[in-house]
Amino acid sequence: MDTAFLSARLQGVAAEVDAFMGVALTTGRRPERLVAAMRHAVFAGGKRMRPYLVMESARLFGVEGHAPLCVATALEAVHCYSLVHDDLPSMDDDDMRRGQPTVHRAYDEATAILAGDALLTLAFSILTQSSLKLTAARKLRLVAMLAEAAGLDGMVGGQMLDLAAEGRFAANARRQKLGNRAIRRLQALKTGALIEFAVLAGAVLAPRTTPVERRALAVYGRNLGLAFQIRDDLLDIEGEAARVGKALAKDEAAGKATFVALLGIDGARRELDRASDAGRMALQGAFGNQAGPLCALLDFNRARDH
């Protein structure tokens, strides 16, 4: 699958997710400023990589249409919330995201907190809405998986470890030099958990799956999450701020526990290649040529400049 094909597919997914979000985020009798801030967070031009993963992992099992789109949109809502909160003054204190002012900059801090909260809860409304024609057991499974991936045992837990490693808290006000295992755990939670959810959700939507297929998806998801985080760490050092759409070279100054800090630039590049290859092998072993669209994302990530 070549890059042009992947870009077209990503754009197609983005258009579908945007249309769904557009309907979910209409004003009506809702607080206008809050809806506007949520729309700012959602429609700022994200890559929609997680929705792509949901839709392509479902497609591996012949599942297309409204159900994968609902799950994809719910996940993107969680992702957008996490970016809004990550940018807050009390977290990373960023002014720009995706080339636009961050939500607390465009609006104000209270509105940004509420916009994030409302995006997180919107995700669970989408997963439980009646137009999503899945059995109650499958909906419950998706809700439980997303809650775990997003919360204490996933992204939020990872974010807390990240801030603690920076020495943010009075009880522990020194930077921690995390080792290999600790950095991998932190990143698997902070970034990896939502990516793994995206990949595994396709199997929940499938009428039937085998243990071999589920295992292959899990290995692919874990390695893609790792590869994605490493690319993000490399972009902080070697990316162009105008392309990435936010301030760069912040990780080292903040004492962040990154793969570049752990492995150096060359070591991080090698680990990115290793993880990408491991993800590809797992998927091709279980799905053969059908794995093309998901394998293409590994290459896209390797080369991405934002």
Ligand code: GRG
């Ligand atoms: C605040 C609860 C909470 C969690 C924050 C998302 C996150 C956890 C931190 C963001 C910091 C960061 C840069 C993490 C690296 C991985 C990541 C989430 C990058 C942004 O995702 P992309 O590249 O963004 O998919 P777009 O803009 O394309 O949607």
